[in-house]
Amino acid sequence: MPQIVGLKNGYIDLLFTSGNLPNYASSGGLYDLSGNLIQAYGSNSGSHSIWNSYSELANGDLAEASIIFNGTTYSISYYNSAYAYGAGFVTTVVPSTTDQLSGASVSDGTLAAISYYEQTGSGWEVRVVVDPGGANQNHLLIAPSNAVVSSWPGTEIVQLSNGNYAVGWDSTSGAHLTIINSAGTILHDQTYAPTTNVTDILHFSSSHVGSGDLGITESYQGQIYFWYMNGSNYGSTQQIVSPGSETHDYAPQVTTLSNGDFVVAWYNSDTHSIEAQLLDPTGANIGSTLLVSSDANNVSNLSVSALSAGGFAVAYATDSGTQATVKFQNFSLGATSNDYGGDGKSDLLFQDSQGKIVSWDMSDHTYSGFAFGTGAGSSWQFQKTGDFDGDGNADLLWRDNSGDLVSWSMHDHQYSGFDLGHVDTSWQVVGAGDFNNDGKSDILWRDNSGELVSWNMNNHAHSGVDYGHVDTTWQVVGTGDFNLDGTTDILWRDTSGEVVVWNINPNGTHSGFDFGRVDNSFQVTGIGDFNGDGNADILWRNTSTGDLISWDVKADGSHIGFDLGVVDPSFKVVDIGDYNGDGKSDIVFRNSATGNVVTWDMNDHTHTGFDFGRVDSSFHLLA
Numbered sequence: 001m002p003q004i005v006g007l008k009n010g011y012i013d014l015l016f017t018s019g020n021l022p023n024y025a026s027s028g029g030l031y032d033l034s035g036n037l038i039q040a041y042g043s044n045s046g047s048h049s050i051w052n053s054y055s056e057l058a059n060g061d062l063a064e065a066s067i068i069f070n071g072t073t074y075s076i077s078y079y080n081s082a083y084a085y086g087a088g089f090v091t092t093v094v095p096s097t098t099d100q101l102s103g104a105s106v107s108d109g110t111l112a113a114i115s116y117y118e119q120t121g122s123g124w125e126v127r128v129v130v131d132p133g134g135a136n137q138n139h140l141l142i143a144p145s146n147a148v149v150s151s152w153p154g155t156e157i158v159q160l161s162n163g164n165y166a167v168g169w170d171s172t173s174g175a176h177l178t179i180i181n182s183a184g185t186i187l188h189d190q191t192y193a194p195t196t197n198v199t200d201i202l203h204f205s206s207s208h209v210g211s212g213d214l215g216i217t218e219s220y221q222g223q224i225y226f227w228y229m230n231g232s233n234y235g236s237t238q239q240i241v242s243p244g245s246e247t248h249d250y251a252p253q254v255t256t257l258s259n260g261d262f263v264v265a266w267y268n269s270d271t272h273s274i275e276a277q278l279l280d281p282t283g284a285n286i287g288s289t290l291l292v293s294s295d296a297n298n299v300s301n302l303s304v305s306a307l308s309a310g311g312f313a314v315a316y317a318t319d320s321g322t323q324a325t326v327k328f329q330n331f332s333l334g335a336t337s338n339d340y341g342g343d344g345k346s347d348l349l350f351q352d353s354q355g356k357i358v359s360w361d362m363s364d365h366t367y368s369g370f371a372f373g374t375g376a377g378s379s380w381q382f383q384k385t386g387d388f389d390g391d392g393n394a395d396l397l398w399r400d401n402s403g404d405l406v407s408w409s410m411h412d413h414q415y416s417g418f419d420l421g422h423v424d425t426s427w428q429v430v431g432a433g434d435f436n437n438d439g440k441s442d443i444l445w446r447d448n449s450g451e452l453v454s455w456n457m458n459n460h461a462h463s464g465v466d467y468g469h470v471d472t473t474w475q476v477v478g479t480g481d482f483n484l485d486g487t488t489d490i491l492w493r494d495t496s497g498e499v500v501v502w503n504i505n506p507n508g509t510h511s512g513f514d515f516g517r518v519d520n521s522f523q524v525t526g527i528g529d530f531n532g533d534g535n536a537d538i539l540w541r542n543t544s545t546g547d548l549i550s551w552d553v554k555a556d557g558s559h560i561g562f563d564l565g566v567v568d569p570s571f572k573v574v575d576i577g578d579y580n581g582d583g584k585s586d587i588v589f590r591n592s593a594t595g596n597v598v599t600w601d602m603n604d605h606t607h608t609g610f611d612f613g614r615v616d617s618s619f620h621l622l623a
Contacts, residue, residue, distance in 0.1 A: 003054045004315035004328055005062065006305040012313055013062060014328055015054050031328075051101075051154070055108040065093070065106035065114045065132070074101040076116060078132040093132045094118075102154070103169075106132075109159025111182065115167050116155060120145055126155060126169045130182050140184035147171055156203055162212040168203065175218050203253050215262040215283065217254040222247040224266045226254070228283025241277040242266060243289055249275070253304040255312060261583075263306075265292060265314050267299040274302065274314055274329065278534070278583065290484060290534040293329040307439065311486065329486075337528075337577045337585075338385050338394050338623050340410045346577025348588065348597070349396070350619040351382065358619070359413070362579045365599075365610045370413040380406070382622045386432035386441025388457045397443065399429065407460070418460040427453075433479040433488025435465070437506040444490070446476065452490075454508075465508040474500075478527040480536025482513075484555040491538070493524065501557070513557040522549070528576040528585025530602045539587070541573060548573075550605070562605040571598065574621045590621055597621070 005013040015028035030039040051067035057080075064079040076094035093114055094101065100119040107113045113130045123145030130138040156168035160179075164187060167178045171191060179188035203217050214229040224242035241264050242249045252266040262283070265276040274292040279285055292314050302316035315328040338346045340359050348360040348367070357372040383397040389409050396408040396415070403425045408415040423445070431444035436456045443455040443462070450472045455462040470492070478491040483503045490502040490510075499515040518540070526539040530550050538551040538559075548564040567589065575588040580601050587600040587607070595614045600607040615621075 003052070003303045004305045004313050005054055005056050006307040006313055007056055007060070007062075012305075012307070012328070013054065013056075014315055014326070015052065015064075051104050053105045053114075055106050055112075057108060057112060058110045063106045063108075063112045065104045065116075067101050067104050067116070069101075073098055076101060076104060076114065076129075078106070078112070078114060078129075080112070080133050091133055093129050093137065105155045105157045107157045107159045107165060110163070111159065113157055113159065113165050113182075115142070115157040115169070117169075122146070126167070126178075128157065128165070128167060128180065128184070130165075130184070138182070138184060140180065142167055142178050142180065142186075143169060143171070143176070147176075158214075160212045160214060164212060166214055168216075177216070213281075215254050215256065215264075215279070217241075217252040217264045217266075219250050219252050219266065222249055224249050224252045224264060224277075226262075226264055226277075226279065226283065228262075228279075239283070241279070241285065242268075242275070246270065251299060251302050253302055253314075255304045255306045257306045257312060263304065263312050265302060265304040265312070267302060267316070269299075272297045272299075274299070274316060276304075276312075276314070278532075280583070292484070293327075311439070338575070339577075340394050340413070345581040346575075346579050346586075347394075348575065349385075349622045350615065351622050352616075352620070353618045361413075365580070365612075367612070372408075372413075372415060383429040384432040384443070385623045386443075387439075388441050388443075389459050390438075390440040395441075397429065397432070399423075401425075403427075409460075420460065420462070430476040431479040431490065433481075434486075435488050435504050435506075436508075437485075437487040442488075444476065444479065446470075448472075450474075452476075467502075467508070467510065477524040478538070480527040480529075481534075482536050482553050482555075483557070484535050489536070491524065491527065493518075496520075499524075515551075515557070515559065525573040526576040526587065528587075529583075530585050531604045532582070532584040537585075539573070539576065541567075543569075545569075546571075552605075564605070564607065575623055588621075590615075595619075 003015050007013060012031045014031060029037050031037055049066045050069045053065045055063050057063055062081050066077045068075045068077060073096040075092060075096045077090055078093045079090045102117045104114060104116040111131055113128055114132050115128045117124050118127055125141060125145050126143035128140045128142050158166050160166060164179055164181050169176050174191045176191050178186060180186055216227040216229060218225050223240050226239055226241045246268060248269040249266045250269060252264055254262055254264045256262055260281040262279040263276050265274060268275050276290040276292050277285060298319040299316045302314055304312055304314050306312050313328055317326050340347045345362050347362050350358045355378055359370050360367040361370060380398045380400045383399050385394045385396055388395045388407050393410045395410050398406045403423050405420040405423055407418050407420055409418060427445045427447045429443060430446045432441050435442045435454045440457050442457050445453045450470045452467040452470055454465045456465060474492045474494045476490060477493045479488050482489045482501050487504050487506055489504050492500045497517045497520045499518055501513050502510040504510045521544060522540045522542050524538060525541040527536050530537045531552055535553055535555055537553050540549045546567045546569040548567055550562050550564060551559040553559045570593050571589040571591050573587060574590045576585050579586045579599055584602050586602050589598045595617045597612040597615055599610050
């Protein structure tokens with residue numbers, strides 16, 4: 001059973017148990033977001049570790065609970081180490097017993113706790129140990145043997161933001177939730193299930209937005225259910241988050257993303273794929289179902305974890321009948337475009353005729369202005385924005401007339417400048433995006449002959465990837481993730497109007513998809529996710545009439561066109577971003593005659609317009 005933990009240091013821990021009784025082995029490794037192995041964890045073959053659970057604590061330590069079976073007796077050990085199995089300690093939580101132990105889970109949070117099943121003479125019980133690494137371990141009985149159905153599929157425990165714990169277990173009436181404090185007092189105890197005889201326990205994720213809030217998921221009759229529990233009132237209405245047409249969805253897991261949103265991931269056994277649904281901090285759906293991976297056959301268990309740079313990762317095991325293969329997929333939701341303040345909303349960037357740089361930090365339909373000084377100088381031109389250092393803030397890329405390249409790493413309205421070196425002026429910056437799926441924006445270059453190269457950025461260093469030569473009748477017209485694999489793709493158009501996307505793989509290879517020909521009276525005017533499904537969409541505009549059309553692009557390359565109406569050609573589309581923080585891209589217009597700035601807040605295929613008023617024409621809107 002694989003488990004994945006997104007660490008605060010930006011790496012991923014992938015851990016799993018393999019083998020046969022009594023010689024199971026615990027193994028795994030530390031990986032970067034591109035899937036490169038940083039450190040392998042040695043196999044603990046012969047340790048008789050038959051059940052393992054992992055989590056990251058609030059201080060960054062990795063916690064592990066292991067059930068040990070030596071062929072005769074059982075015990076539970078607790079491991080605590082600094083990040084990737086560094087210096088740490090191990091302690092025995094449950095000493096050797098002939099009682100069978102199963103289903104151990106270790107919590108995250110500031111103070112670890114372990115939940116597990118123990119089979120006594122009268123049946124299975126649910127127990128919890130609070131502070132297993134402390135001198136005064138608190139052993140608690142949560143459910144007596146007459147309330148527990150079985151020891152499978154295990155318990156689950158998380159620490160809530162208010163310090164209490166949520167424990168999930170399999171009860172006689174279905175999937176069960178018990179809320180306790182660290183002293184063991186039961187604060188809430190109830191069955192949350194669509195009906196009785198549910199064969200899956202509840203899976204939890206603690207919200208860090210509301211005190212004691214909780215996201216819960218489970219599967220029943222091939223559909224995925226979700227509850228949002230308010231910390232002051234655990235009564236809640238269930239909702240089905242998987243598409244209503246799907247009736248063979250299983251093994252759901254839930255995690256809380258760095259921005260406070262939830263994500264539920266599950267296995268679709270009909271399409272052999274891993275799917276996911278984003279939900280906001282109150283449990284409302286964001287967009288439609290995401291395709292995380294289409295390479296998932298016979299999955300019985302999966303694990304999902306939030307990533308520190310945004311997005312999430314899913315680990316799962318596929319069974320071919322002769323062997324099991326553990327895989328993981330990083331799904332990068334990416335930093336919000338042009339977010340210079342790190343609040344999850346896109347901002348606007350202006351430069352006046354004297355070189356002064358000003359940002360508007362957007363908050364719904366108001367803004368706060370911040371000046372960054374006189375800019376990089378008159379010989380420097382703005383190129384692109386992107387999160388080149390992976391800190392969640394959009395950075396600025398500048399280039400001077402000689403070819404020198406400089407990035408401004410932004411942080412809370414301040415910046416640090418970094419010289420990225422000189423590039424011959426025969427090369428131009430044509431795009432930015434995460435082309436190797438490591439959580440950092442990269443720089444896309446093209447020379448006058450048509451050669452295409454990306455600089456894969458690693459903080460302020462880079463490595464180059466040559467994509468080869470493309471005839472100059474083709475131009476890069478946009479970048480975005482068009483196939484929902486977490487990697488930025490490249491959109492091309494030739495002089496005849498033919499539109500092609502290169503679906504980029506993290507290893508530098510690509511596959512092409514032809515969208516067909518579009519009349520040249522329509523030009524690509526922006527790339528964004530206008531319906532909130534996680535997939536990049538294409539915004540077209542008729543250069544003569546002002547007619548605006550969006551292509552909602554699906555991961556398989558299909559698309560549906562929606563006519564957004566005619567906008568007076570004096571209003572130019574100047575930027576795309578999520579200015580109200582609802583998870584959908586919005587459109588910014590500016591009137592070329594008056595200087596008025598207007599946003600369209602997009603909600604699928606409808607919009608609400610907001611006029612921010614006139615901005616003096618001496619201020620040019622950069623991004």
